[in-house]
Amino acid sequence: MQINVVCFTVHKRFPLTISRGTTAKTTSLWVKLEAEGIEGWGEAVPFSTGSAGETTETLKQQLTAIKPNLEQFHPLTRSRLQSYLQEHQISSAIRSAIDVACYDWLGKRSRLPLWQLLGLDISQIVPISVTIGIGSPEEGKKRLENWQTVTDTKRIKLKLGSPKGLEADKRLLEAVAQNAPNAELTIDANGGWTLKEAITMSHWLAKYNVTYIEQPLAVEDDEKLPTLADNSPLPIFADESCFTSKDISRLAALKVDGINIKLMKAGGLTEVMRCAYTAQACGLQVMYGCYSDSSLANTAMAHLSPLADYLDLDSHLNLKDDPFYGAVLKNGYLQPTLSPGLGITLKCS
Known part of the structure; x- marks a missing residue:
């Protein structure tokens, strides 16, 4: 080849x-x-x-x-x-x-489209979440308003762990929750909190429509996850602490509730499927995430979306110049097409 x-x-x-x-x-x-x-x-x-x-x-x-x-x-x-x-x-x-x-x-x-070749049921795909980064309450509100022009914001992932501290995190959360009262919120701190801060925030966030907290602690603090799990009213998901299926049994023993699988971390769709099935066997929930992926990579993940409980595949929607067409966003759902393979085409320049 x-x-x-x-x-x-x-x-x-x-x-x-x-x-x-x-x-x-x-x-x-x-x-x-x-x-x-x-x-x-x-x-x-x-x-x-x-x-x-x-x-x-x-x-x-x-x-x-x-x-x-x-x-x-x-x-x-x-x-x-x-x-x-x-x-x-x-x-x-x-x-x-x-x-x-x-x-x-x-x-x-x-x-055949990949999802069909693998025998997956795309009617089981859940809505994607859209991401709002760390910023001021005004910036968070502006970003939310922009997302609302793109899609129905059923689920919102909010990045916290601000260098300005917990009060800045709280103000951003309050602004987003006030302007999207019916949306389901998920929180991603990207390892930005200490154990004490994570416990404090988990109780404060439980007052809102928050589903889980993703990677609240830094990777080097993984051994503190059981203590957090015992003291948090909200489920804890791992992202940076989980690369491949080899990490999953260890994380399950540390009492996490779910994992974030990313195509670039895993090393391919083969390992993504292995991660998803391993997590399910360990009783963990599965989410898919992305980095600055274009429609090409996110469409590849969309074909495996029936295996996931949560989908954070929105990076391509925030690109000015995505060179590809792929999976189609309909009413908050990212749906692969009936085209053979991934169904990716190149945009005309």
């Missing part, structure tokens, strides 16, 4: 601020895999979790170095291909792009 790589940069309509900083644009890799006259597409997005980080340049260097060795593989040998990439310690974002491209290729060759 032949592999071609194209760099593309996307810009956010609204820069996203979380506890670790602000992102306004991202340069990602569009990976095109060709065999038998069929082309499969994938996307590699650089990401940082605090404990791990990479750049577009490091991703490109890795893929350029290993690309000649990948020509010996075929998209149907996906398992061997992934083993090879793991043995050579290739970034999970690159592994993800190649794995997704193999699935896209397979769907196109089979002339």
Whole structure:
């Protein structure tokens, strides 16, 4: 098989601020895999979790170095291909792009959409949440108003863990809750709270329509999760503490209630499915998240959405210049199409 790589940069309509900083644009890799006259597409997005980080340049260097060795593989040998990439310690974002491209290729060759090829029921897909980053109450209200022009905001993910402290978090939450009284809220602190702060906030947030708190503690404080779970009236989900299925039994033992699976962390759709089934076997709830992913990566995840309880696949909706068309947003639901493979097409420039 032949592999071609194209760099593309996307810009956010609204820069996203979380506890670790602000992102306004991202340069990602569009990976095109060709065999038998069929082309499969994938996307590699650089990401940082605090404990791990990479750049577009490091991703490109890795893929350029290993690309000649990948020509010996075929998209149907996906398992061997992934083993090879793991043995050579290739970034999970690159592994993800190649794995997704193999699935896209397979769907196109089979002339079936991926969700149908996998036997999934897209009528079981839940609504996506839309994200509001850390900011002032006025900024939060403005961001909410913009989202309300895009979609029915049934679920809102609110980023907390402000460097300005808990009072700033509370003011932002109050502003959003007041202006979206019927929306279901989820909270993501991105590891921005101490144990004491997380316990305090969990009781304060329980007065609102909050479903769960995501990654309240830093990864290095994982051992404190049982204490938080014992003292929080709200469920606790793990994000930065969970990369692959290997992390799930450990987190279940630490009393978390759910995990956030992200395509770039997991290293491909194969591992996303493994994570989802492992979490379900451990009695945990499943959510899907994203970084600065375009429609390409989020559409790939949309095909597996019937396996998730919560969906945070909104990053492409905040892009000024997303180069792709993919899954369609209808009444708050991100629905894959009936087109073969992922159903991704390129926008005209």
